[in-house]
Amino acid sequence: MRFQPIEGALVSTVVVAAAAVGGVGLRGLMVEFLELDESAAWTAEMRLTVVDLMARDKELTGRRRREEEEEEKMERGGIEEKLGEKELRQSVDEVSNLALDIGGSLIKMVYFSSNSGSSVDDQVHGSANGDSNHSVLSGRLHFEKFETRKIDDWIGYLSSKQFRQYGAQCNQAPASDKNIIKATGGGAFKFADLLKEKLGIILDKEDEMDCLVTGANFLLKAVHNEAFTYMDGQKEYVQIDQIDLYPYLLVNIGSGVSMIKVDSDSKFERVSGTSVGGGTFLGLGKLLTKCKSFDDLLELSHQGNNRVIDMLVGDIYGGMDYSKIGLTSTAIASSFGKAISKERELEDYRPEDMARSLLRMISNNIGQIAYLNALRFGLKRIFFGGFFIRGHAYTMDTISVAVNFWSKGDAKAMFLRHEGFLGALGAFMSYEKNDPADEASHQLVKQFPNSSYCIEDRVQSSDSTYASDNGCIECRLQVAK
Numbered sequence: 001m002r003f004q005p006i007e008g009a010l011v012s013t014v015v016v017a018a019a020a021v022g023g024v025g026l027r028g029l030m031v032e033f034l035e036l037d038e039s040a041a042w043t044a045e046m047r048l049t050v051v052d053l054m055a056r057d058k059e060l061t062g063r064r065r066r067e068e069e070e071e072e073k074m075e076r077g078g079i080e081e082k083l084g085e086k087e088l089r090q091s092v093d094e095v096s097n098l099a100l101d102i103g104g105s106l107i108k109m110v111y112f113s114s115n116s117g118s119s120v121d122d123q124v125h126g127s128a129n130g131d132s133n134h135s136v137l138s139g140r141l142h143f144e145k146f147e148t149r150k151i152d153d154w155i156g157y158l159s160s161k162q163f164r165q166y167g168a169q170c171n172q173a174p175a176s177d178k179n180i181i182k183a184t185g186g187g188a189f190k191f192a193d194l195l196k197e198k199l200g201i202i203l204d205k206e207d208e209m210d211c212l213v214t215g216a217n218f219l220l221k222a223v224h225n226e227a228f229t230y231m232d233g234q235k236e237y238v239q240i241d242q243i244d245l246y247p248y249l250l251v252n253i254g255s256g257v258s259m260i261k262v263d264s265d266s267k268f269e270r271v272s273g274t275s276v277g278g279g280t281f282l283g284l285g286k287l288l289t290k291c292k293s294f295d296d297l298l299e300l301s302h303q304g305n306n307r308v309i310d311m312l313v314g315d316i317y318g319g320m321d322y323s324k325i326g327l328t329s330t331a332i333a334s335s336f337g338k339a340i341s342k343e344r345e346l347e348d349y350r351p352e353d354m355a356r357s358l359l360r361m362i363s364n365n366i367g368q369i370a371y372l373n374a375l376r377f378g379l380k381r382i383f384f385g386g387f388f389i390r391g392h393a394y395t396m397d398t399i400s401v402a403v404n405f406w407s408k409g410d411a412k413a414m415f416l417r418h419e420g421f422l423g424a425l426g427a428f429m430s431y432e433k434n435d436p437a438d439e440a441s442h443q444l445v446k447q448f449p450n451s452s453y454c455i456e457d458r459v460q461s462s463d464s465t466y467a468s469d470n471g472c473i474e475c476r477l478q479v480a481k
């Protein structure tokens with residue numbers, strides 16, 4: 001069972017602005033990172049407390065992950081039974097602030113749902129810090145992903161959930177506003193007409209890089225244990241010093257790869273990128289192995305041996321190291337280099353070896369380019385996000401080794417637990433932008449001063465059947481009375 005005890009649970013708090021006049025409806029949910037002045041007199045605000053529990057151990061992949069999920073599901077059975085179908089369904093009914101990141105490979109969704117199955121009194125668990133001006137509403141931040149190529153299925157899903165009404169939701173907001181959904185990624189442009197035609201949704205487009213950075217900054221500042229290093233099978237959480245976070249390099253490995261130098265909350269520049277990314281792995285992998293899905297390809301790579309197909313330094317140097325330039329005999333001299341052999345054709349290579357070699361080639365290449373860009377701008381911290389990583393041990397290990405090797409141990413690759421949702425989170429946070437009235441109350445509490453609010457501390461999977469790795473974070477809203 002993965003649920004952590006509530007007492008002592010680590011909590012991050014974000015103040016979100018909302019005009020909650022006469023109700024608890026959310027409007028203009030915002031997250032900008034300013035100092036919280038506890039003495040400030042806020043008239044209309046909410047505080048979102050992210051009780052951070054990770055949905056699952058992201059190191060688990062493929063079959064092991066699925067087995068673990070099954071186990072978890074069984075263990076969780078009691079809770080889900082207690083909540084019951086009805087209550088789960090109702091919690092989805094209270095969705096607000098749906099935000100989308102429609103990428104080349106995956107559609108990512110983030111939204112908030114309050115626990116509408118319970119009465120308002122049940123929802124309000126107490127007042128934060130004994131502050132009688134605020135009450136606390138519990139709910140969830142949901143994370144879901146779908147394959148972009150199955151967009152028709154996804155549209156059906158949105159339609160069935162009536163997600164088309166889940167824009168900047170506020171009980172008092174005009175109905176037309178509810179159909180305006182924040183969206184980022186190329187698909188926000190590509191599919192805008194389709195979504196308008198099929199669902200009546202109007203996409204309010206946000207810049208992709210902007211959203212990636214906003215999402216990363218939010219996670220790094222607000223969510224405890226978000227960043228970690230991974231090397232030789234060892235995962236170590238990195239404590240982020242919020243005062244000393246910038247500058248850093250954000251490497252987002254989606255279909256393609258973007259590298260962004262982040263200088264402050266609002267200042268960043270996309271300094272590089274490479275077209276050899278997640279799409280390359282999945283695309284070439286499918287051609288080479290006949291695998292139908294990313295998960296199958298990853299799974300297959302576990303059983304492979306890249307040395308069968310990669311040309312090693314030792315293959316060139318007669319089994320010896322090339323120590324003068326620091327290359328051991330087992331280092332890869334040329335990825336897929338052995339395939340130049342006249343004797344062997346494609347069918348002579350095992351799909352698992354090719355999958356392994358491909359994963360290694362792409363991960364290593366990205367790690368190297370990332371480090372060179374960090375070096376270019378004197379950046380010490382490199383954070384990797386994007387759904388290519390999928391918390392996969394071999395991928396992270398390879399990236400880490402590349403960064404370590406090229407930096408001669410000076411730099412470390414860091415990974416993010418909500419790796420694939422940076423853009424969608426950024427879009428989620430952009431709801432407030434249209435609401436200048438809320439501007440004054442944009443604030444972030446860097447460290448929640450008292451974790452005893454965390455009445456519930458649990459994670460549950462979403463009810464989506466389209467994709468894995470979905471989940472939600474229990475969160476609490478502090479609502480101005």
Ligand SMILES: Nc1ncnc2c1ncn2[C@@H]1O[C@H](COP(=O)(O)OP(=O)(O)O)[C@@H](O)[C@H]1O
Pocket residue numbers: 102103104105106107147185253254255256277278279280281282294295386387388389390420
């Ligand atoms: N279930 C999945 N289906 C397809 N690709 C996946 C899946 N899980 C992880 N990936 C990998 O993640 C990449 C997409 O990452 P993502 O950050 O969502 O980028 P994009 O915004 O371009 O869709 C894919 O190219 C693939 O390598």
Ligand SMILES: CC(C)(COP(=O)(O)O)[C@@H](O)C(=O)NCCC(=O)O
Pocket residue numbers: 102103104105185186208253254255256257258272273274275
């Ligand atoms: C064009 C993109 C920003 C789109 O983002 P994605 O859907 O891949 O997450 C990305 O694929 C990318 O940065 N590609 C690399 C292009 C280049 O710098 O060569």
